[in-house]
Amino acid sequence: MTAPQPAAPAQPPARAYDLLRDLWGYGSFRWRQGEIVAQLAAGGDALVLMPTGGGKSLCYQLPSLLRPGVGVVVSPLIALMQDQVDTLRQLGIRAAFLNSSLSAEGVREVEAALRAGELDLLYVAPERLLMEGTLRLLAGVEVALFAIDEAHCVSQWGHDFRPEYQGLGVLAERFPGVPRIALTATADDRTRADMVSVLGLEGAPQFVASFDRPNIQYRIAGKDNAKRQLLEFIRTEHAGDAGIVYCLSRKSVEDTAQFLSDSGVPALAYHAGLDHAQRQEAQARFLREEGLVVVATVAFGMGIDKPDVRFVAHLDLPKSMEGYYQETGRAGRDGEPSTAWMVYGLGDVVNLRRMLAGSAAPEWVRRIEGAKLDALLAYCETTACRRESLLAYFGEAYQGPCGNCDNCISPPQVREMTREAQMALSAAVRTGNRYGAAHLTDVLLGRDTDKVRQWGHHTLPTFGVGAEHDERTWRGVLRQMVSLGYLEAGEHYGLSATPKSRELLKGEVPFLLREEVLQPRRKTASKARAAAPSDLPPSAQPAFEALREWRGQEAKAQGVPAYIIFDNKTLAAIAALRPSSLATLGTVSGVGAKKLEQYGQAVLEVLGGVGEPA
Incomplete structure (x- = not known):
């Protein structure tokens, strides 16, 4: 049974304001930081959901100084620990970390400082914390509090699930009198419930801030030579700016980084295939150099505190809205105007659908993951305010339009194309439900290719029925049909009609095609002014x-x-x-x-x- 929470004062003690001013140089708390500090300072637990750049770190760093002992922070990444410790030491706060980057001598020095009471904050990786030796070490010193950062990692529904995080429930058992705070920037209801259950925070108050990041402009466009689109976007709007570009595969990461470098954009690659030293160097350069672009798989950036990332670009679809929100949230931590830019195409939708269908996970897991993907695709295809759609996913009401997303700035046109959707379904069915989008497009456009003639598809009634439209239009139709579940991809990427398509064939539902429109461009700022x-x-x-x-x-x-x-x-x-x-x-x-x-x-x-x- 969870112990009852101590009643926390409404305001933190006066010393908290002194520390806030003297160490951090701030005259007041942001949002509900003061309430969270008061809760922990009084010995209570807390669960905090606050967007990236909202000031989560202060919520546990300051109470660690108010309470006797050392504040222990569980953090998943070495780069994040180093960054936080460097920042704290600049403020005159005694901080250190324990992780695999330390030599044996370095570990002994940190442990000696801990035993001597010479540390205010200690950052520890979850794997290190759960070692019996570390738990015994902490049991022998006074611990002010435990802070579990990136706490969504405890949930298999979280986009950054880390199995080792699930062992952190031991903290409630081994240190029952020590307050615990779990923090994250992203968690839907299911993930939040897992955080409470796994970490034993059933009685803790929850502090949930708005998920809105008003300084970020959300933009999504159809994919048409993604690397060229990216280069034009950077040159036109973010020349000389720091940015993160996300790709799904290591090869795509390396190819894109090389392409940008060859095109005069300072860029480097980051993925799990690089050795530890190469990844460390990439992280260090990104943090220390200005105007550098990192092209990476989704493992990069989690917990990165760099405040002046001016854009986050996706060249491939993320797997969920949580992943998209977390990754785009790495832009504009300083509150300055920033861009979340993404291109996606039919291939992205087909690949993710196939990966999900081929997953070895139980049916109920695939169903939930499918719902998450459906929500992301609906967000991509929406013609409504993107911010309104994004926040609604996290249960937050927002009255759009926001005026700072592509749909608000340049509203897309919508065309009723039920007849064209029926043509596409007919082409899929008549060709045997086993050909890909490129072949179906050739049939619809009436292209007399070798493959079309080889299979006799030039004799079908659907051959050439869509010649009034261009290839780009048919790509959009097929992409949306896969996104909406009217077509599905098979083992060899062949598209086949689904049971859901019957309602479309019968004309029971309309098919509304979102048409791409040209996005407004900003003048390129000089590097100096952009900073x-x-x-x-x-x-x-x-x-x-x-x-x-x-x-x-x-x-x-x-x-x-x-x-x-x-x-x-x-x-x-x-x-x-x-x-x-x-x-x-x-x-x-x-x-x-x-x-x-x-x-x-x-x-x-x-x-x-x-x-x-x-």
């Missing part, structure tokens, strides 16, 4: 650029990402204020006492070397 926050006054631009150059040199000297020194938002605030004293500089949000002491004088000298704005 600056969108609300930075032009008069402050020289100061911002001077500070940014200084920050880059400082970060390189320390071997840390530039944003760990100061993020762009803080640099912009300093550039706009132009403080002439340490006291005034200390009033800027994001400038805590430790950073003021370490960097304050250098910042004032940089500003002193920049001419006064006109």
Whole structure:
């Protein structure tokens, strides 16, 4: 039975506000951070769903300082631990991690510091935490709290399921008096229920923020030479910006990264086929260099704190709305305008449908996974506000239009094409329900190819009945028919009519084709301007650029990402204020006492070397 939760005060203690100001340099909490801090500081548990960039880390880092002992953070990725520890040390917080990247001597040093009470926060991989030796080590010290980051990993329905996460229920048994907090940016109702059950959080309050990321513009288009489309998108809208491009296969990752590099876009590949050192180098370069594009499989980016990723592009369909939301959420953590861009085609739909049909999972599992894929495809094909559709999937009501998605900016046209859909079904059935989309398109267009003639399909009644439309239109029709379940792909990618298609053949339901429209293009921003926050006054631009150059040199000297020194938002605030004293500089949000002491004088000298704005 779950122990009753202590009654938490409505507000955190006064010391929490002192730490928030002195260490992080913030004058107030965001959203319900204060309530979460109060809950944990009082010894209670919590489950937190907060979008990427919403401030989840503070919810457990600050209570770890308020309570006696060390805060233990379960984190799934080495790169994330390193990034968080570097950030905390910049703030003057004693932090370390235990993972496979450490040497035996390094492990001994961290364990000695832990026993001596010299750590405020310790990051641990779930596999390491569940070792009996680690559990005994923690039992011998005072633990302030346990934070389970990326907690959706406990659920087999989560898009990043990690079996080792399911063992974390042991924390409630071995450390019954220690508060636990589970955090994630993405979880539907089923995943959330698993988090509660597996982690023993039945009595814990749930803090669920809005899933909306208003700064992200959602865009989806039909696939037509994906790499060329990607290059045009980057050159037109995101030249010089940092971005992540997701592909399903390792080969596609490598080919796309090479293509971008050959086309003058700084890009590198990341996938599980690379050795550990290569993956580490890719992560490190992405965090430390500006304007770099990483082309990766979905394993990349989970937990990456880089705030200035300006775009996330998908060249292949994700498998679920949860995966799509999590991956697109890696763009624009700093709140600045960013783009979630995706192209997809009939091949993507066919591949995912075939993978699902060929899965060895039980029928009930395939049914649920199929429903998740259906929801994603419906989102792709919708003509309504994308933000409204996306948030509705997570149970959040949103009154569109949002004005910041492709469907709102440039509403697609919809054509009633029931007759054409019936033609396509007829072509599939009459050719034996075993030919792919390309062959069916040839039959519908009346192309007298060798294959069409070989099989005698030029004699069919459906041969040439669709000649009034072009190939692109038929690709769209077939794609939507597979998406909506009127056609399904067989073992060799042949399309066959499904039982559901009868209602379409009988004219009982209409078939409405979403037609692609040209998307508006932004002028390409200069690399310098693209890095600056969108609300930075032009008069402050020289100061911002001077500070940014200084920050880059400082970060390189320390071997840390530039944003760990100061993020762009803080640099912009300093550039706009132009403080002439340490006291005034200390009033800027994001400038805590430790950073003021370490960097304050250098910042004032940089500003002193920049001419006064006109």
